[in-house]
Amino acid sequence: MSPPRANGTNGNNHVEAADLNKNPPVPVDDDAAERLQELNLEILSPSTRAIHADDALNVLADVAPPVHVSTTFRYAKDPANLTPSHLRSDPLGSTEHIYSRYSTHSTSRLETILETLLHAPCLTYSSGLSAFYALLVFLRPKRVAIGDGYHGCHGVLDLYMRTSKCEKLPLDCKPEELDEGNLIALETPVNPTGKAFNIQHYADIARSRRAYLMVDSTFAPPPLQDPFRHGADFVMHSGTKYIGGHSDMLCGVLAVKNKASLAPMKKDRHFLGSVMGGLEGWLGVRSVRTLELRVMRQADTAERIVQALDYALSGHSVGTGLSKSDVEAIQAVVREVHHASLQEADKKTWLRKQMPKGYGPVFSIVMKEDVFAKHLPSKLNLFHHATSLGGVESLIEWRTMSDATVSPDMLRVSIGIEDYQDLLDDLLQAFREVAKLRQS
Numbered sequence: 001m002s003p004p005r006a007n008g009t010n011g012n013n014h015v016e017a018a019d020l021n022k023n024p025p026v027p028v029d030d031d032a033a034e035r036l037q038e039l040n041l042e043i044l045s046p047s048t049r050a051i052h053a054d055d056a057l058n059v060l061a062d063v064a065p066p067v068h069v070s071t072t073f074r075y076a077k078d079p080a081n082l083t084p085s086h087l088r089s090d091p092l093g094s095t096e097h098i099y100s101r102y103s104t105h106s107t108s109r110l111e112t113i114l115e116t117l118l119h120a121p122c123l124t125y126s127s128g129l130s131a132f133y134a135l136l137v138f139l140r141p142k143r144v145a146i147g148d149g150y151h152g153c154h155g156v157l158d159l160y161m162r163t164s165k166c167e168k169l170p171l172d173c174k175p176e177e178l179d180e181g182n183l184i185a186l187e188t189p190v191n192p193t194g195k196a197f198n199i200q201h202y203a204d205i206a207r208s209r210r211a212y213l214m215v216d217s218t219f220a221p222p223p224l225q226d227p228f229r230h231g232a233d234f235v236m237h238s239g240t241k242y243i244g245g246h247s248d249m250l251c252g253v254l255a256v257k258n259k260a261s262l263a264p265m266k267k268d269r270h271f272l273g274s275v276m277g278g279l280e281g282w283l284g285v286r287s288v289r290t291l292e293l294r295v296m297r298q299a300d301t302a303e304r305i306v307q308a309l310d311y312a313l314s315g316h317s318v319g320t321g322l323s324k325s326d327v328e329a330i331q332a333v334v335r336e337v338h339h340a341s342l343q344e345a346d347k348k349t350w351l352r353k354q355m356p357k358g359y360g361p362v363f364s365i366v367m368k369e370d371v372f373a374k375h376l377p378s379k380l381n382l383f384h385h386a387t388s389l390g391g392v393e394s395l396i397e398w399r400t401m402s403d404a405t406v407s408p409d410m411l412r413v414s415i416g417i418e419d420y421q422d423l424l425d426d427l428l429q430a431f432r433e434v435a436k437l438r439q440s
């Protein structure tokens with residue numbers, strides 16, 4: 001039998017070629033920028049901005065952004081329009097591209113959308129850690145105050161310290177130990193527990209010492225938290241997590257309060273070379289469109305699960321839908337639950353202001369025995385046992401697998417967009433299963 005595809009394929013190619021000749025590609029849409037001018041992004045809600053903030057950069061007739069993978073872009077055809085870069089005073093526009101280590105269509109679109117969601121100009125990087133490294137290289141701090149938190153940021157700081165005389169201080173060092181140009185690197189909510197810190201408190205210290213405050217806000221993406229409202233100078237995100245949202249791209253983001261810093265930081269990035277690829281940029285644009293939908297649902301589900309576990313631990317079950325036997329199953333194996341939503345005293349003072357829309361989709365569980373923590377992931381059906389967080393699928397990690405500084409009774413949970421009751425039921429059956437390990 002001859003394969004019918006061969007003929008069909010040839011025929012299709014022929015037709016496509018003919019159509020292309022009849023219908024040349026739609027020319028660049030010069031009105032796009034003007035249309036966007038009429039759209040006042042500032043008064044639109046984040047969900048609308050995530051869809052329309054890059055309309056001006058949509059210069060083709062495509063509704064969905066095209067995938068651009070080219071590393072290099074043609075200069076103007078008319079010699080009159082050729083200005084060598086060393087003679088240019090104006091920066092390139094967001095639709096002009098030269099070489100993909102400088103900028104590409106998709107990363108420029110992603111940065112344009114992120115700027116409206118993070119309320120400051122943004123630069124994207126190849127990963128969260130390369131974004132943090134770029135910030136250190138740009139600021140050249142002599143001292144960095146940093147707390148526990150994502151271990152990789154400490155790794156980056158150690159690398160930076162290898163090539164500089166920078167000193168590492170604890171986050172809660174004496175303010176007098178900080179000087180002009182030093183950096184406070186605050187992560188909140190913090191990895192792996194999901195507990196929150198008071199941004200304004202550290203901003204006040206930074207201000208009083210003329211130091212900078214950078215907030216790693218990865219665990220509380222927009223619209224949960226805006227660190228600039230509480231005094232941050234820089235906001236960093238591992239865009240690999242919620243901005244990407246589908247566990248399929250690496251991305252780092254730096255949002256910069258002082259617009260004047262943007263051009264030199266962009267120039268640094270030309271030479272660091274730690275840019276996102278065109279394909280990752282495209283994935284980022286596709287993903288950030290649904291950021292608010294995903295994050296609000298994930299945070300809501302996480303808070304409800306945390307509340308159910310916390311009620312059970314404190315002996316309450318009213319209003320949680322938990323049966324007496326569910327409460328016993330939780331109490332048998334779980335020692336503690338950590339999450340910003342449980343910081344009741346802080347909520348009454350600063351925390352509700354800092355996280356008005358929810359407390360983030362990551363929390364941690366401390367089990368009564370290490371062996372429960374080690375086995376729980378293998379008993380779950382709806383949670384992948386994997387590191388990372390922020391994707392649409394729920395993940396759980398026996399955290400000692402990837403972070404040597406974390407005690408082996410701890411599990412980190414990243415809630416996805418699955419149904420609340422399904423996730424809770426899965427946790428409850430897994431608690432019952434690991435409880436058997438003690439009896440046997």
Ligand SMILES: *Cc1c(COP(=O)(O)O)cnc(C)c1O
Pocket residue numbers: 127128129130150152153187191216218219238239240241250251252
């Ligand atoms: C994942 C993560 C990072 C590092 O980001 P990468 O994109 O993996 O480089 C930094 N900070 C926090 C809080 C993270 O969760």
